[in-house]
Amino acid sequence: MDATRGRGVSARAMGLVAGREVRTRVRNKTFIWTTVVIVVGIMVAGFLISTFADDVVPAQMVGVTAETAVLGPPLVAAGTATGVPIETRTVTATTGEELVRDGTLDALITGDATDPVVVVKTGVGSSLRLSFAILAQQLALDEEITALGGNPAEVAQNVATASLDVRALEQAAPVDESLAVTGMLGGVLIFIAIAITGQLVAQGVVEEKTSRVVELLLSTIRPWELMAGKVLGIGAIGLGQLVLIAGTGLGTAAATGVLADIQINITATVLWVLLWFVLGYAMFSLVLAAMSALVSRQEDVGSVVTPVMLVMMIPYFVGITVGIRNPSSPLVTNLSLVPFFSPFLMPIRIATGTVAGWELALTVTLAVGILPVLVWLTGRIYGNAVLRTGARVSLREALRGS
Amino acid sequence: MSPAILEFDSLSKAYGRLQALRSASFSVRAGEIFGFVGSNGAGKTTAMRIALGVLAADAGEVRWAGAPLDLEARRRVGYMPEERGLYPRMKVGGQLVYLGRLHGMSPAEARAAMEAWTLRLGVAGRRDDEVQKLSLGNQQRVQLTAALMHDPSVLILDEPFSGLDPVAVDVMSDVLRERADAGVPVVFSSHQLALVEGLCDRVGIIRNGSMVAVGSIAELRRTEAPRWVVDAPDAPAGWADGLPGVAVVGLDRTRTTLEVSSTAPGAEQAVLAAALRTGRVREFAPVRPSLAELYRDVVSQAEPPLPSAPPATRGRSRWTRRGDAA
Numbered sequence: 114m115d116a117t118r119g120r121g122v123s124a125r126a127m128g129l130v131a132g133r134e135v136r137t138r139v140r141n142k143t144f145i146w147t148t149v150v151i152v153v154g155i156m157v158a159g160f161l162i163s164t165f166a167d168d169v170v171p172a173q174m175v176g177v178t179a180e181t182a183v184l185g186p187p188l189v190a191a192g193t194a195t196g197v198p199i200e201t202r203t204v205t206a207t208t209g210e211e212l213v214r215d216g217t218l219d220a221l222i223t224g225d226a227t228d229p230v231v232v233v234k235t236g237v238g239s240s241l242r243l244s245f246a247i248l249a250q251q252l253a254l255d256e257e258i259t260a261l262g263g264n265p266a267e268v269a270q271n272v273a274t275a276s277l278d279v280r281a282l283e284q285a286a287p288v289d290e291s292l293a294v295t296g297m298l299g300g301v302l303i304f305i306a307i308a309i310t311g312q313l314v315a316q317g318v319v320e321e322k323t324s325r326v327v328e329l330l331l332s333t334i335r336p337w338e339l340m341a342g343k344v345l346g347i348g349a350i351g352l353g354q355l356v357l358i359a360g361t362g363l364g365t366a367a368a369t370g371v372l373a374d375i376q377i378n379i380t381a382t383v384l385w386v387l388l389w390f391v392l393g394y395a396m397f398s399l400v401l402a403a404m405s406a407l408v409s410r411q412e413d414v415g416s417v418v419t420p421v422m423l424v425m426m427i428p429y430f431v432g433i434t435v436g437i438r439n440p441s442s443p444l445v446t447n448l449s450l451v452p453f454f455s456p457f458l459m460p461i462r463i464a465t466g467t468v469a470g471w472e473l474a475l476t477v478t479l480a481v482g483i484l485p486v487l488v489w490l491t492g493r494i495y496g497n498a499v500l501r502t503g504a505r506v507s508l509r510e511a512l513r514g515s
Numbered sequence: 516m517s518p519a520i521l522e523f524d525s526l527s528k529a530y531g532r533l534q535a536l537r538s539a540s541f542s543v544r545a546g547e548i549f550g551f552v553g554s555n556g557a558g559k560t561t562a563m564r565i566a567l568g569v570l571a572a573d574a575g576e577v578r579w580a581g582a583p584l585d586l587e588a589r590r591r592v593g594y595m596p597e598e599r600g601l602y603p604r605m606k607v608g609g610q611l612v613y614l615g616r617l618h619g620m621s622p623a624e625a626r627a628a629m630e631a632w633t634l635r636l637g638v639a640g641r642r643d644d645e646v647q648k649l650s651l652g653n654q655q656r657v658q659l660t661a662a663l664m665h666d667p668s669v670l671i672l673d674e675p676f677s678g679l680d681p682v683a684v685d686v687m688s689d690v691l692r693e694r695a696d697a698g699v700p701v702v703f704s705s706h707q708l709a710l711v712e713g714l715c716d717r718v719g720i721i722r723n724g725s726m727v728a729v730g731s732i733a734e735l736r737r738t739e740a741p742r743w744v745v746d747a748p749d750a751p752a753g754w755a756d757g758l759p760g761v762a763v764v765g766l767d768r769t770r771t772t773l774e775v776s777s778t779a780p781g782a783e784q785a786v787l788a789a790a791l792r793t794g795r796v797r798e799f800a801p802v803r804p805s806l807a808e809l810y811r812d813v814v815s816q817a818e819p820p821l822p823s824a825p826p827a828t829r830g831r832s833r834w835t836r837r838g839d840a841a
Contacts, residue, residue: 126617
């Protein structure tokens with residue numbers, strides 16, 4: 114059998130195995146509904162954010178009488194300072210009370226300007242309480258200033274422009290928080306996607322072992338073809354799901370304008386996330402496929418998957434704790450260069466612009482370069498272990514061969 | 516062109532310190548049904564798994580038509596593993612088409628073959644059901660479909676009859692005979708010796724990893740010391756003593772079983788003559804042991820006697836170890 118033909122046969126075998134994985138998943142109701150729920154959830158979230166982002170707190174309606182109309186502007190200013198939009202409306206005391214009672218007005222200020230009375234239906238709402246308190250202090254202050262012979266308006270002017278001289282001991286990190294959050298979300302998305310798809314690979318390997326169908330399969334194809342086909346098929350599904358999710362996110366953002374004010378090349382960020390998913394998935398799923406070939410029962414899958422997941426969690430937690438605050442810290446920088454850790458840390462460094470070109474080139478090269486070694490090693494473990502049912506096969510036995 | 520023979524040549528395999536196969540050899544001609552029998556753990560499954568490449572032999576190889584049975588050639592083999600294996604949550608039809616395609620069929624070929632074979636094996640109505648919803652017997656039929664649908668050139672079936680109902684056994688027997696008549700060498704293992712005796716052209720008996728007997732049932736019966744049974748009601752005790760080359764190996768009332776070790780043609784005629792001298796002879800016939808008897812005889816030899824085992828009355832071997840005649 115010449116080499117070209119051998120490659121063709123292998124490609125066909127892997128294609129068949131991968132095709133079965135894809136067909137099995139896309140016909141799976143749980144898979145379909147999970148995907149639909151995620152996609153719809155992203156669109157709904159984007160819509161809700163865009164609807165409420167501009168007008169998060171509804172304006173409070175406060176009635177003033179002709180006598181207290183002068184208190185309107187300071188109240189609106191106090192509201193602005195505390196983040197509560199306030200609108201005033203001049204009414205007579207009687208109609209004002211009617212309007213408070215039927216809810217049109219949240220409060221009514223009656224009495225006279227120096228000694229006002231606030232009329233409310235049942236109590237001062239939490240959003241107005243602070244504004245009224247500031248207004249009351251302001252009135253008390255004005256009274257004192259007037260009593261001391263000063264001009265309240267002049268004092269207010271001076272107070273408003275007063276500021277302290279600030280001397281920073283260190284240069285602030287030039288990191289926009291929204292960029293770090295975007296990068297971290299990329300890392301989290303990659304983590305979740307690899308954890309889910311990796312788990313599918315592990316379960317798939319053990320399912321074939323438990324049902325013994327692997328013996329029938331391996332009488333027609335080589336072990337590494339079966340393993341590689343499975344990894345490719347599930348990876349294609351995972352990537353497709355990720356593209357769908359990222360595409361929905363981008364589309365929703367574009368349609369609603371949610372991310373319009375974020376200083377980031379969102380398309381490039383998404384492409385990097387997809388690339389790091391592919392590289393990270395390839396590394397972790399091969400390891401998971403080999404590890405899960407060591408056990409024969411679904412209930413033992415956890416014992417081989419957990420150690421791998423723990424390794425994944427190291428960069429994940431470094432990313433969401435240190436990485437988001439200080440993406441250029443030595444911890445993040447050094448870990449991000451380690452092949453199995455790069456996929457979770459690089460997105461945050463890329464998004465915040467704290468990565469050098471050579472570092473990117475190096476990590477991508479390392480991740481791609483380690484794959485052939487990983488394929489050989491995991492293929493060997495898988496091939497030696499996958500037909501041995503019963504007790505758990507030790508890693509050493511699987512490496513040595515039978 | 517090399518003769519179409521499936522050869523298991525000097526296979527050896529050890530699992531740690533357990534020697535599962537010790538230079539086991541036999542061969543199966545095209546068009547022949549070969550029954551592979553032996554106790555549990557004797558090495559049948561190991562030999563078949565080596566043939567299918569799911570296990571590597573320590574020594575020896577399996578050849579088909581003169582060439583090693585490599586991956587390419589194995590796609591032309593129909594295999595039924597001892598441990599039945601199908602995807603439990605995959606539908607019968609889709610699963611069979613997938614397995615057919617792994618054997619090199621095109622999608623259309625695989626679909627047509629799946630439809631034809633499920634019809635033939637009586638599971639056509641279950642094509643759209645998940646395998647796990649089928650009874651064990653029907654799962655077995657699906658498994659057999661998987662072994663047959665790609666029109667294999669060689670059939671290797673590990674315990675194909677276990678768990679089948681009588682109707683399915685008949686269907687399976689017919690299919691195996693039909694495939695053999697089409698020129699396919701068929702090897703199957705079984706503990707149902709009566710079935711093997713009725714179906715197989717040749718039989719191989721394996722014990723502790725070694726082939727202890729290979730040949731047709733008639734050949735296995737043909738021993739160097741054939742046995743004869745004589746029913747002579749008037750004969751006194753010890754009537755056959757002193758006949759040269761004849762040993763009495765059993766006595767049941769008036770029926771005497773004798774072993775004739777003389778190789779001279781017609782040596783049994785001396786026995787008949789001696790019997791006739793005692794008076795009436797109601798029966799004089801060669802003993803034709805069933806496969807089950809032959810098997811027990813071979814397998815019980817050289818095994819450590821068990822405390823509860825009946826006394827070893829069978830004496831020395833009626834067997835000689837035969838090489839592979841094929």
